[in-house]
Amino acid sequence: MTIRVLIADDQAMVRAGFAALLAAQDDIEVVGDAADGVEAVAEASRCRPDVVLMDVRMPKMDGLAAARNLLSLPEDRRPRVLMLTTFDVDDYVYEALRMGASGFLLKDAPPDDLIAAVRVVADGEALLAPSVTRRLIEEFFSSRPTEPVRSSKLDALTAREEEVLRLIARGMSNPEIASHLFVSEQTVKSHVGKVFAKLGLRDRAQAVICAYESGLVKAGDPRSPKP
Template sequence: MSVRVVVADDHELVRTGFRMILNAHPDIEAVGEAADGAEAVSVAHRLRPDVVLMDIRMPRMDGLEATRRLAGPGVACPVKVLMLTTFDLDDYVYEALRAGASGFLLKDLRRDDLVNAVRVVAAGEALIAPSITRRLISEFARRPRPPAKTPPPLDSLTAREREVLVLMARGQSNAEIAATLVIGEQTVKTHVSNVLAKLLLRDRVHAVILAYEVGLVRPGTP
């Protein structure tokens, strides 16, 4: 079945371009579009797409607020949101992920990367551009966040799962974690799934944020 996508951007040419790129692939269908955040929420509720491509800066309601209403904490039936922006700013990245976004990419990405990102997010995975992962970690190093009021039960993790969580927080991919720990990549995927399940996290992006917030990983340490 096709991955159904809604494109939300206040520039008509951008929306048209994204739709043309996505519709060129038989497994993806751009089913709707929106010119601002409020319209994005309305269209997404009506069409229930698999993924919403969401710009950040839009009139009436920005992409961050729209994402909170579609995928934020307490949303009964969240929609997967993939943020796309020209603004590589720390606060945008952090707030987008806290709002419930499953991915954050810059608009200067190649068309193949855009298509792959939609597929990855639709499959339930999280995706952040490598440069943005570095910026996210840098944000914690520059302005550390206080620990969460109620830390999750990290004791439920095995020693190996804690190792995997730490390496995830360092921005390593599954392949890099496998090489670091000298284990198979499929084994890494199993550990990642266990970490998310035990800590009641939706995806690895939020696992990275949590690892810093509870002090499991400290900014600036090797």
């Protein structure tokens, strides 16, 4: 299946470079581009992309506001949003992940990383550039004056589901979690699905944030994700 991509960035050279790179792939089609957030929302409505590459900082409407608009659409019209940023630690990116963006990528990432990111996001996965994403979340919570206390919403999880959520927060994939817990990958998928359903999570990026916000994982904890 061809992945339909919309590129939103205020720099024409960035849009052209990304478009040329992605269009050269057999399974990716660039269906539109936008120079600001207002255009991004309009173009997404027009061309119905599967994935939107969204620059964080753009004129008229920034990438965060544009992403919020797109991620609030009904599920059958909602694209996956991959945030693009020049900075590896960015409060805007954290907020985008929190509201449902599928991940983020640095603009200077290697071309193969961009191509892989589009494919992973289109496939429904998240938490791209995991070491940077985890550092972003870790630093965000380290800067808070008080640590989150354990949330009662974790009580909905079984002990095994809670452990799976903790391992997701460490950046582990399903196969890695299966190996760590000595269970099948299918069993892990079942646990992950139940965790997402019980906590109202859309993807692994939101799961990592939930683990920190609920007090399950604490910044600086030896068991927490490391850069």
